[in-house]
Amino acid sequence: MNTDEAIALVEGASAEELFGGADAHQRYLRLARLVHPDAAGPRGTKAFARLAELWHSRGTIRSARGVYSTAVLDHRGDLANLYKVPEGHLKLVRDPSCNDLMAREAAALRRMAEHGDPRYLPYVPRLVDAFRHKTDKVYRGNVIGVSATNLHSLAEVQQRRPHGLDPRDAAWMWRRLLVALGLAHRAGVIHGAVLPEHVLIEPDDHGVVLVDWCYSASAPGERIAAIVPRHRDQYPAEVLDRGTPGPYTDLAMAAGLMSGLMGERAPKALRRFADGCRLASPRQRPDDAWGLLAELDELLHRLYGPRKFRPFTI
Structure with a gap:
């Protein structure tokens, strides 16, 4: 990859696309060397600033309803990782083949919220958000919350x-x-x-x-x-x-x-x-x-x- 290709990549990619793999840190260092103003000259200034911004925002997932962080892994479930977020937990499948199961959860929680007796809704989680997260593949995520603590x-x-x-x-x-x-x-x-x-x-x-x-x-x-x-x-x-x-x-x-x-x-x-x-x-x-x-x-x-x-x- 040359400097021009690196600048174009940084200017057009998302944090997930750049740093979604296992070698995220090495990829960051490689791109930083290519787009740094000392190597790329003045045209690298904007790209280098954007690269730093993307690196610091990695692990952030955006949906139409909110922005969620994957910084705090709270639990590894059977199908998904649960990340602690202010709304409760972000639940993100590890394998896209389980997307249909995450969709089932969202459908069930919506149905209970709409048709269940409000007095008993604290006995089940509430669905805060449900979305598709695209990197190299598409992963479904649910954001769920519960009213109880010390569970x-x-x-x-x-x-x-x-x-x-x-x-x-x-x-x-x-x-x-x-x-x-x-x-x-x-x-x-x-x-x-x-x-x-x-x-x-x-x-x-x-x-x-x-x-x-x-x-x-x-x-x-x-x-x-x-x-x-x-x-x-x-x-x-x-x-x-x-x-x-x-x-x-x-x-x-x-x-x-x-x-x-x-x-x-x-x-x-x-x-x-x-x-x-x-x-x-x-x-x-x-x-x-x-x-x-x-x-x-x-x-x-x-x-x-x-x-x-x-x-x-x-």
Whole structure:
């Protein structure tokens, strides 16, 4: 590359196009040598200033609605990187082949925001932005926010309670998870991946947020498009067989999750209740989260008496 080519490239390219690869720093140094005024003369002054501006703005993604930074990687999910931004998190797929799953999440969150009961919307993330980000390829990104703070996943709870969670603590998590699912199902959305990493709790206030709607189905007859391979044994048969999912799918996975969380500490009555949600035939399982919540409340009252707040720490 000669000086003229370097100047033309810097003047016409974006930061992502110049520095999107693994050798970004070396590319910057090479271009800086070519367009520096000491080498290019006066015509390099403008290009060198623009190169510096592009270098300092790298990692910035612009959409029609906002500007987001990828400077702070907060979490690596199954499909996407989550970057901390003032609005919450920027969720950007690592592989463009997963763009359709990111689009599913955006569609599900929009549908719940439009058709869900406003009282229960804090149980799911809100969609702040959804866009396509173009570098050498096109990547879909979602910006999502939640109202709760101090969130921990049930995967973390499992790690810290290897001998099982007290069923009285699991009770409030299960109840609130059913509320989140009730919100989604009445809006016509199936989550499709009720797994430990996707259920976040706020220990102090007993909050629950159900996240990662990339695997969801929100159109009539839509199948669950993908699974998390390491959790394959936690999926009901209709997902693995590419059948039609329904509320019974999410309720079965939720029951399996909570049963696993309690382990041997679960009383027989609660184990039977969970097993009834996980029968092989979807038609034999519960398919109404609100109705199931009422049944769970009755069972919990028989086991533990009137509900009362139990402080919980991770």
